[in-house]
Amino acid sequence: MAATASTTRRLSGPERLQLVRDARPLKATGITWADVEEHLNVTEGQRKSAFRDYDDLLAKWGGNGHDNGSGEGSDAAAAAARTWGIEMYRFGKSPRPAPRVPVFNAVPVVVGNCLVVGDVHLPTSDYALIDMMFETARKLGLTQMIIAGDLINADVFTTFDHEIPPIEFEDEEEIAGRFLSRCVEQFERVVFIQGNHERRVNKRSRGQLDAKALARILNRYADDMDVSPYGECVIISNGQRWHTVHQRNYSRIKGRVGNVLAQKYQANMIVWHQHHVAKLMDDWGRYVIIDGGGTHDDKTMAYVQLTPSTSPVMTRGFVVIVDGVGHVLTPYAAFTDWRTVDSLAARVAAGR
Numbered sequence: 001m002a003a004t005a006s007t008t009r010r011l012s013g014p015e016r017l018q019l020v021r022d023a024r025p026l027k028a029t030g031i032t033w034a035d036v037e038e039h040l041n042v043t044e045g046q047r048k049s050a051f052r053d054y055d056d057l058l059a060k061w062g063g064n065g066h067d068n069g070s071g072e073g074s075d076a077a078a079a080a081a082r083t084w085g086i087e088m089y090r091f092g093k094s095p096r097p098a099p100r101v102p103v104f105n106a107v108p109v110v111v112g113n114c115l116v117v118g119d120v121h122l123p124t125s126d127y128a129l130i131d132m133m134f135e136t137a138r139k140l141g142l143t144q145m146i147i148a149g150d151l152i153n154a155d156v157f158t159t160f161d162h163e164i165p166p167i168e169f170e171d172e173e174e175i176a177g178r179f180l181s182r183c184v185e186q187f188e189r190v191v192f193i194q195g196n197h198e199r200r201v202n203k204r205s206r207g208q209l210d211a212k213a214l215a216r217i218l219n220r221y222a223d224d225m226d227v228s229p230y231g232e233c234v235i236i237s238n239g240q241r242w243h244t245v246h247q248r249n250y251s252r253i254k255g256r257v258g259n260v261l262a263q264k265y266q267a268n269m270i271v272w273h274q275h276h277v278a279k280l281m282d283d284w285g286r287y288v289i290i291d292g293g294g295t296h297d298d299k300t301m302a303y304v305q306l307t308p309s310t311s312p313v314m315t316r317g318f319v320v321i322v323d324g325v326g327h328v329l330t331p332y333a334a335f336t337d338w339r340t341v342d343s344l345a346a347r348v349a350a351g352r
């Protein structure tokens with residue numbers, strides 16, 4: 001649209017310099033030059049001549065290149081920020097950048113064999129079982145690992161009242177760092193999804209300490225891991241579809257939550273959070289449900305030990321997916337014959 005007669009006068013040098021500075025971010029929003037001119041109330045000729053003479057205007061009116069007196073920072077500063085991947089904008093100036101709306105459809109996917117462990121609950125963990133877990137993965141030649149939430153307790157971030165002083169976060173961080181370093185050393189790919197205990201940190205920090213930020217606090221190898229804000233991960237192995245979840249639901253009846261989730265996701269399920277161990281078929285005989293247990297040690301958990309309850313005793317285990325089949329391995333002699341790991345390892349080695 002044509003500018004009004006009052007704006008057709010020749011602009012001064014500082015005005016022309018400012019015109020370019022105002023026009024650029026507007027144009028970057030995707031609007032037409034005509035819209036830019038209308039918004040700034042200038043003619044096409046004024047805009048074009050200012051852009052044509054910009055370098056001269058900058059040299060004459062642009063100050064020392066670091067502060068142009070406009071309060072918005074200089075072009076040089078904005079250009080330098082851009083080299084750091086930072087886009088500066090004028091707060092409160094319209095039009096605003098295009099609104100961004102998140103779509104939550106980026107659940108991680110693992111293809112092939114893998115180790116799956118959730119509810120590690122460092123540092124109140126069964127370290128003997130953790131050692132067996134790493135050793136089992138080595139024997140089976142597993143190169144991928146999924147940490148399915150509740151890696152740490154994050155006790156100081158809970159909203160529950162503390163009966164005794166919680167284990168310091170610094171101690172959790174120290175042990176988690178050692179654990180994750182070992183994961184990154186042993187596995188080519190480590191996927192870390194979130195459990196309710198990680199979400200304590202996310203929530204208390206109002207989302208500022210998100211999954212990635214927490215992983216970086218816990219471990220200097222965080223950028224080598226696939227850290228996901230989701231509480232689920234899809235596994236495709238030998239044509240079988242598995243879904244491992246750290247869901248919010250709990251049932252004291254083993255397999256019940258997984259039975260529902262198997263119908264929801266139409267997949268075999270590996271379920272955490274409940275600290276149950278079980279392997280069974282769903283109600284319709286279609287999918288396998290595994291309650292994976294976890295490598296926690298409830299003997300060192302204050303809230304479990306100090307106050308008696310009728311809750312089921314927590315049970316322990318971890319899961320390996322080998323050629324589409326899910327195996328839950330536990331420290332219980334009547335449940336797990338560890339020689340099966342050796343025979344499985346021999347078959348895996350023969351198949352390579």
Ligand SMILES: [Fe+2]
Binds near residue numbers: 119121273274275
């Ligand atoms: Fe847990």
